[in-house]
Amino acid sequence: MPTRLLLVDDHEVVRSGLRMLLESEPDVEIVAEAATGQEALAAVAKHRPDVVVMDIGLPDMTGIEAARRVKEIDAAIAIVALTIHEDEQYFFQMLDAGASGYVPKRAAPEELLTAIRAAARGEVYLYPSLAKLLVAGYLEGEGGTRSQRKPLTDREREVLERVADGRTNCEIGLELTISPKTVARHRENIMRKLNLHSRTELVKYAIRRGIIQP
Numbered sequence: 001m002p003t004r005l006l007l008v009d010d011h012e013v014v015r016s017g018l019r020m021l022l023e024s025e026p027d028v029e030i031v032a033e034a035a036t037g038q039e040a041l042a043a044v045a046k047h048r049p050d051v052v053v054m055d056i057g058l059p060d061m062t063g064i065e066a067a068r069r070v071k072e073i074d075a076a077i078a079i080v081a082l083t084i085h086e087d088e089q090y091f092f093q094m095l096d097a098g099a100s101g102y103v104p105k106r107a108a109p110e111e112l113l114t115a116i117r118a119a120a121r122g123e124v125y126l127y128p129s130l131a132k133l134l135v136a137g138y139l140e141g142e143g144g145t146r147s148q149r150k151p152l153t154d155r156e157r158e159v160l161e162r163v164a165d166g167r168t169n170c171e172i173g174l175e176l177t178i179s180p181k182t183v184a185r186h187r188e189n190i191m192r193k194l195n196l197h198s199r200t201e202l203v204k205y206a207i208r209r210g211i212i213q214p
Helices: 012-023 037-047 063-073 088-096 109-120 128-148 154-164 169-176 180-193 198-209
Strands: 003-008 028-034 051-054 078-083 101-104
Touching: 003 012, 003 037, 003 109, 012 028, 012 109, 028 037, 037 051, 037 063, 051 063, 051 109, 063 078, 063 088, 078 088, 078 109, 088 101, 101 109, 154 169, 154 180, 169 180
Parallel strands: 003 028, 003 051, 051 078, 078 101
Antiparallel strands: none
């Protein structure tokens, strides 16, 4: 069965380009399009797509608000943000709203297809430069709160940075000369050690939700 998509963008030319790109893929079916948040919510209620490709800059509400409301209608629907915004504010807010992917519009078409397919499988895809924001936020928070919690070991930091680069447990194990099971154990330790402080809290949330993962 192909992945059923809803395209949400207020620019017809963008939706047209996306349609041309995606219609040629045998594992993708576009079931509806929307130019506003309200149109998107109506289409979600009617068509129940597998994945919503969501712009952030919509005329009647932000894509962030639309994403939250999509999840209220059906939490199983995956959302991939496709946007010109690459700053931390929108990035973190979109993840918090439940997005399973975040791809800038400047990215190659293959990146969007990868994100859609990952989302359809119940996985998470973040454009590499944006995924690193999660790790940067953690590392910044670590220095200021070290006395309040257990710091990460050097090995755990190495694992965390490689996980954010999108490497699998096997790949990390080969690079660091440890077993995949040891990598998985380090990841569990990282999750336990993360404390609930500003952006560090978000990184912990992201790891728990599977946002930082291969």
